[in-house]
Amino acid sequence: MKIKIIGAGPAGLYFAALMKRHDPSHEITLYERSQREATWGFGVVFSDRALEFLRADDEALYQYLTPHMETWPDLTIQVNDTKIPITGNGFAATGRLEMLTLMYAYVEKLGIKIEFQTEITSLDQVKDADLIVGANGAFSWVRSENEQKFGTRCDWRPNRFMWYGTSKVFDSLSLTFRETDQGVFCAHHYRYSPTMSTFLVEVEDETWQRVGFEHMSPEDTIRYCEKVFAKDLDGHPIISNNSYWRQFPAIWNEHWSFDNVVLMGDALRTAHFSIGSGTRLAMEDAVALFKAFKEKGNEVKAALARFQELRLPPMKKIWDAANISLRWYETMDEKVKALTPVEFAYSYMTRTGRVNHEEVKRRDPGLAAAYEQLHPEVIKVA
Incomplete structure (x- = not known):
């Protein structure tokens, strides 16, 4: 054929x-x-489950690709300066x-x-x-x-995002949410090589409008995002690869x-x-x-x-x-203001309906217990 x-x-x-x-x-x-x-773009990421599917379908290709991947066992949700590590969520990434x-x-x-x-x-x-x-x-x-x-x-969804990279090497796949006077900025970031990480910045459309990104040069946009995430980048630069705002x-x-x-x-x-x-x-x-x-x-x-x-x-x-x-993500500003970091991380884990409380408890007993302290009613439901 x-x-x-x-x-x-x-x-x-x-x-x-x-x-x-x-x-x-x-x-x-x-x-x-x-x-x-x-x-x-920069890196691509696979969950452990995704790699299991690949291995089941094609062991040879799995063995060919995985030596070139960075791996880590946990996920981190960070709200401003509070980090919530979540176990039981393995990932791998490569350039x-x-x-x-x-x-x-x-x-x-x-x-x-x-x-x-x-x-x-x-x-x-x-x-x-x-x-x-x-x-x-x-x-x-x-x-x-x-x-x-x-x-x-x-x-076409309203949020705006920009696919960047950085030389800051992160320990895990992380989602960092930072409040500013103009709105919440989210960074999806993970390492994909020993020296580089993906650093995707996402904001609600209203935040994008308030900041005036539409009229900002690529260089000024990078400087603005570096300022927002200064504590997370530790002096490392944000790097563009034909990066631009998208919906x-x-x-x-x-x-x-x-x-x-x-x-x-x-x-x-x-x-x-x-x-x-x-x-x-x-x-x-x-x-x-x-x-x-x-x-x-x-x-x-x-x-x-x-x-x-x-x-x-x-x-x-x-x-x-x-x-x-x-x-x-389209209501992340509202969630950051309304929820504690534990509630926010729990909301993230259960956002699609495919992970219930019992599954949260299986993956990360600590997160489940912390959420139960705030919401004891969830124990009866579970």
């Missing part, structure tokens, strides 16, 4: 590898508009470019061609393919030019394919970064699409229908949880 994949991110790369390993006769080409060494570089080598060793600095702008350019995969990210033109066929919905698009498609065209990864649906599952979902998409073809052979339409059938139930659960999570 001739397979052409638009976008060489985790979804497209992994699907290509799975298909080629299964049947070396497949002719597979990935088209990536960027240079080989170029990428946006986005490092992961992609490893994946490039992985697929090329299998005989798959990656055409870098090659921008496909029309499906006509790849019309000779038996299968066309749109794996070109949240702003996929494959999807946007065929929204009616895919049944696309896009909900999150919550994207969903009722139909995942038409004819011989299918979407994967962020092109298919976006999951808010607060649940740390974007890369996991992309790679699980690849596994599900591969399994559909393994089951249906080279019957493209049957395989694409099977892909949605297999993948929809587990993916929808995570997507729904991600959307609840992102809305939690």
Whole structure:
């Protein structure tokens, strides 16, 4: 089968590898508009559960990637100067470019061609393919030019965020919330190498407006954020990589394919970064699409229908949880003012409804006990 994949991110790369390993006769080409060494952002993070899924599906790839990851067993919620460590929440992270570089080598060793600095702008350019995969990210033109066929919905959320990095190396995945005269600033930060950390800054839209970020230069924006998080950065700089203020698009498609065209990864649906599952979902998409073809052979339409059938139930659960999570951040100013640090950390842990009091107690008995002291009624409910 001739397979052409638009976008060489985790979804497209992994699907290509799975298909080629299964049947070396497949002719597979990935088209990536960027240079080989170029990428946006800094690190990507996986929960322990996400890595368990990867290991179950592909032990070899798990063993290939994990030596290049930074790991830690806990999560830290910080409200101003009060830190609440939360046990039972393991994570691992690696540099986005490092992961992609490893994946490039992985697929090329299998005989798959990656055409870098090659921008496909029309499906006509790849019309000779038996299968066309749109794996070109949240702003996929494959999807946007065929929204009616895919049944696309896009909900732009109000919060503003900026994806930065820093040379400050943090001990754990942390969420730091700092109150200022203009509003609450949240930093999502974690190390992804021995010398670097991701440092994503998020604010409510009203805070963004009050500060006047719209009219501020990139340099002044960095200086402002460095001042807000001065105690947390310990003199280390905030580093930009084409960083700019964004709003999150919550994207969903009722139909995942038409004819011989299918979407994967962020092109298919976006999951808010607060649940740390974007890369996991992309790679699980690849596994599900591969399994559909393994089951249906080279019957493209049957395989694409099977892909949605297999993948929809587990993916929808995570997507729904991600959307609840992102809305939690949209009222973070109110929560910081109204809740004690313990209540705030507990609210964070239970925000999606997938973690109840018994699960909090299992993961972190100390947090559960501290919350029970403030809210003894929760013991009766549990």
